[in-house]
Amino acid sequence: MENQALLERFQNYVDAENKIEAKDWMPDGYRKTLVRQIAQHAHSEVVGMLPEGNWISRAPSLRRKAILISKVQDEAGHGLYLYSACETLGVERDALIEELLSGKAKYSSIFNYPTVSWADIGAIGWLVDGAAIVNQVSLQRTSYGPYSRAMVRICKEESFHQRQGYEIMIALAKNGNEAQKRMAQEAFNRWWWPSLMMFGPSDSASAHSGQNMAWKIKRHSNDELRQKFVDMTVPQAEYLGLTIPDKDLKWNESTGHYDFGEIDWTEFNEVVKGNGPCNKQRLQTRNKAHEEGAWVREAAMAYARKQEERQAVSAA
Amino acid sequence: MSNQVYNTYLLRLADDTLILGQRLSEWCGHGPILEEDIALSNIALDYIGQSTNVYKQLASLVNDGRDEDAIALTRMESEYVNALMMELPNGDYGTTIARQYYYSSFYLLYLEQLKNSSDHFLAGFAEKSIKEVKYHLQHATDWILRLGDGTPESHSRMQHAVNGLWPYLGELFHDDETDMEAVKEGWGVSREALKTAWTNRVNAVFAEAGLTVPSEAWYHSGGRKGSHTEHMGFLLAEMQFLQRAFPGAKW
Ligand SMILES: [Fe+2]
Ligand SMILES: [Fe+2]
Ligand SMILES: [Fe+2]
Numbered sequence: 001m002e003n004q005a006l007l008e009r010f011q012n013y014v015d016a017e018n019k020i021e022a023k024d025w026m027p028d029g030y031r032k033t034l035v036r037q038i039a040q041h042a043h044s045e046v047v048g049m050l051p052e053g054n055w056i057s058r059a060p061s062l063r064r065k066a067i068l069i070s071k072v073q074d075e076a077g078h079g080l081y082l083y084s085a086c087e088t089l090g091v092e093r094d095a096l097i098e099e100l101l102s103g104k105a106k107y108s109s110i111f112n113y114p115t116v117s118w119a120d121i122g123a124i125g126w127l128v129d130g131a132a133i134v135n136q137v138s139l140q141r142t143s144y145g146p147y148s149r150a151m152v153r154i155c156k157e158e159s160f161h162q163r164q165g166y167e168i169m170i171a172l173a174k175n176g177n178e179a180q181k182r183m184a185q186e187a188f189n190r191w192w193w194p195s196l197m198m199f200g201p202s203d204s205a206s207a208h209s210g211q212n213m214a215w216k217i218k219r220h221s222n223d224e225l226r227q228k229f230v231d232m233t234v235p236q237a238e239y240l241g242l243t244i245p246d247k248d249l250k251w252n253e254s255t256g257h258y259d260f261g262e263i264d265w266t267e268f269n270e271v272v273k274g275n276g277p278c279n280k281q282r283l284q285t286r287n288k289a290h291e292e293g294a295w296v297r298e299a300a301m302a303y304a305r306k307q308e309e310r311q312a313v314s315a316a
Numbered sequence: 317m318s319n320q321v322y323n324t325y326l327l328r329l330a331d332d333t334l335i336l337g338q339r340l341s342e343w344c345g346h347g348p349i350l351e352e353d354i355a356l357s358n359i360a361l362d363y364i365g366q367s368t369n370v371y372k373q374l375a376s377l378v379n380d381g382r383d384e385d386a387i388a389l390t391r392m393e394s395e396y397v398n399a400l401m402m403e404l405p406n407g408d409y410g411t412t413i414a415r416q417y418y419y420s421s422f423y424l425l426y427l428e429q430l431k432n433s434s435d436h437f438l439a440g441f442a443e444k445s446i447k448e449v450k451y452h453l454q455h456a457t458d459w460i461l462r463l464g465d466g467t468p469e470s471h472s473r474m475q476h477a478v479n480g481l482w483p484y485l486g487e488l489f490h491d492d493e494t495d496m497e498a499v500k501e502g503w504g505v506s507r508e509a510l511k512t513a514w515t516n517r518v519n520a521v522f523a524e525a526g527l528t529v530p531s532e533a534w535y536h537s538g539g540r541k542g543s544h545t546e547h548m549g550f551l552l553a554e555m556q557f558l559q560r561a562f563p564g565a566k567w
Contacts, residue, residue: 046350049344049345049353050345053344053345053346056341056342056344057338057341057342057554057555058554058555058557058558059558060385060389060558060559060562060565060567061385061389061567062334062364062367062368062371062384062385062388062389063368063385064567065341065364066361066364066365066368069341069344069357069360069361069364070357070361072344072345072357073344073353073354073357073358073361076344076345076350076353076354076357077354079350080350080351080354083350118558118567168567171566171567172567175566176565176566177562177565179562179565180562180565285345285346288346289345289346289347289348292348292408292409293347293348293349293352293409294348295467295469295470295473296348296349296352296409296410296463296470297348297349298466298467298469298470299462299463299466299467299469299470300462300466302466302467302470303461303462303463303465303466306465
C-alpha cells in the first residue's frame with residue numbers, strides 16, 4: 001500500500017504543473033503507465049520505419065530518395081530518444097525490444113497497413129506524421145520531464161516530415177497527371193480512416209483515460225485530439241482537391257468543427273489484436289533483423305571487453 | 317579537354333556513388349542495431365548527395381533536356397558505368413562493412429588527389445566530399461576491427477567477406493583510356509598510383525583486426541564499359557520503377 005501522504009504530495013506537485021524527474025518519487029502506477037506508453041511510442045517509431053522504408057529503393061527522384069532516407073533515419077533517432085526516456089524509469093532498452101519482438105508490447109496500429117504506392121509515402125507524411133504531431137504537441141506538456149523534453153525535440157522533426165509529405169501530395173494531387181491524381185486519391189482513401197484511429201478508442205470506451213489525465217500524463221482526450229486533427233486536415237485535403245472518403249463529413253456551423261462519420265471500431269480492434277494486413281509481416285521483419293544482427297552485437301560487445309582488458313593490462 | 321572523356325569521368329563518379337547509396341539505403345530499418353540504421357542511412361545520404369551534384373553538373377554540360385533524375389534513373393543497364401562492387405547485394409553485415417571499408421579507403425585516397433585537380437568542379441567536389449568520406453572510413457574501420465577481432469563467428473564471417481569482395485577491387489584501381497587521358501590532361505587521378513598507399517593502410521588495419529589480406533591478383537571487371545552482374549537488372553528495376561512507369565511525370 002503506497003503512503004497516502006506521498007500520493008497526495010505527488011498529486012499536488014503535478015497539479016501545480018511541475019515536471020516529475022527520474023529521481024523523484026512516483027506512484028507505481030504512474031511509472032508503469034509511462035513505461036508502457038513511452039515504450040509503445042518508441043516501438044512505433046521503429047516499426048514505422050518499415051512501411052516507409054519500403055519505398056526508399058523506388059523513390060521517384062534523387063531528391064525524394066534523399067528526403068525519404070533522412071525521414072526514416074529521423075524515426076530511428078526518435079526510437080532512440082524514447083528508449084532512453086524509458087531507461088530513466090529503470091527499464092533497459094534490450095528488455096523493451098524483447099517485448100516488441102515477442103509480440104507482447106504494442107505499437108501504433110497505423111504501421112500495420114501496407115504502403116502500396118508512392119502516394120502512400122506522401123499520405124503517411126501528411127496524415128500519419130500530422131496526427132502524431134497533434135498527439136505529441138499535447139504530450140510536450142506531459143508531467144514526466146524526460147518524456148516531455150523528448151516530445152519537444154521530436155515534434156520539430158515530425159513537422160518537417162509532415163510538410164514533406166504534404167509536398168509529395170501537392171506534386172501528385174495538384175500538379176500531377178491523371179494517373180498521379182488517382183494515385184493520390186487512392187492513397188488518401190486508404191490512410192484517412194486509419195489516421196483517425198491513431199488517436200485511440202473514443203473517450204467513452206477508453207480504459208485508462210481518467211487516471212492518466214489526473215496525473216497529467218495525458219493532457220487532452222482521444223476525441224479532442226481527433227477532432228483537432230480533422231479540423232486541421234480537411235481544409236488541406238480540399239486544397240489538394242481530394243475527396244474525403246466520409247459521406248458524413250460536413251462543417252458544423254454551431255460547434256465550429258467538422259462533424260465526421262463513425263469510425264469502424266471492428267477494424268480498429270482487429271488490427272490492435274494482430275489481424276491487420278501487415279501485423280505479422282512487421283514483427284517478422286523486426287525479428288529477422290534482430291536475429292541476423294545478433295552476431296554483430298555479440299562481436300561488438302566481445303571487442304569492447306577485449307579492449308578494456310587490454311587497457312587494464314597496459315595501465316598495470 | 318575532350319568533352320567525351322570528361323563526361324564519362326563524371327558519369328563513373330556519379331554512378332559509383334548512386335549505386336552504392338542505393339544498396340546501402342536497403343539497410344534502413346533492417347540494421348543489427350538502431351545506431352547502425354542511422355549510421356548507414358547517413359552514409360547512403362552522403363553518397364546520394366554526391367551523385368546528385370555530379371549528375372547535375374553533367375546535365376548542364378550535356379544540355380540535351382535531361383535533368384539529373386533523367387540521367388540517374390532512366391538509362392539502360394549498359395549505360396551505367398559504376399564499378400561492379402557497388403551493385404553487389406549487401407550480404408550480411410560483415411559483407412556490407414567489407415565493401416564500405418574497401419571502397420572508402422580507396423575513395424578517400426582518390427579524393428585527396430582529386431582535390432588538386434585543375435578542373436574547378438572536380439576539385440570542389442573532392443574538397444567537399446573528403447569530410448564525408450573520412451567519417452565513412454572511420455565508421456568502416458571501427459567495424460572491421462570489432463568484427464575481425466570480436467568473436468570467432470564474427471572473425472570468420474569478416475574474413476569470408478573480405479575474401480569475397482577482393483576480386484572486385486581491381487576495377488577500382490585500374491586506369492583505362494579515360495583515366496589515362498584525364499591524368500595526362502592534369503585534371504584526373506591515376507587510380508593505379510594509389511595502390512601502394514592503399515595496400516599499406518589495409519595491411520595495417522587488417523593486421524590489427526587479425527584478418528588475412530587476400531592475395532589473388534585476378535579480378536572481375538566490365539562495369540566501366542556497362543557490362544554488369546546479374547544483380548544490376550533487379551537493382552535498376554526497383555530504382556527506375558516510377559520513372560519508367562510514368563515517363564515524364566514530375567514528382
Ligand atoms: Fe517520429
Ligand atoms: Fe512519433
Ligand atoms: Fe515522423
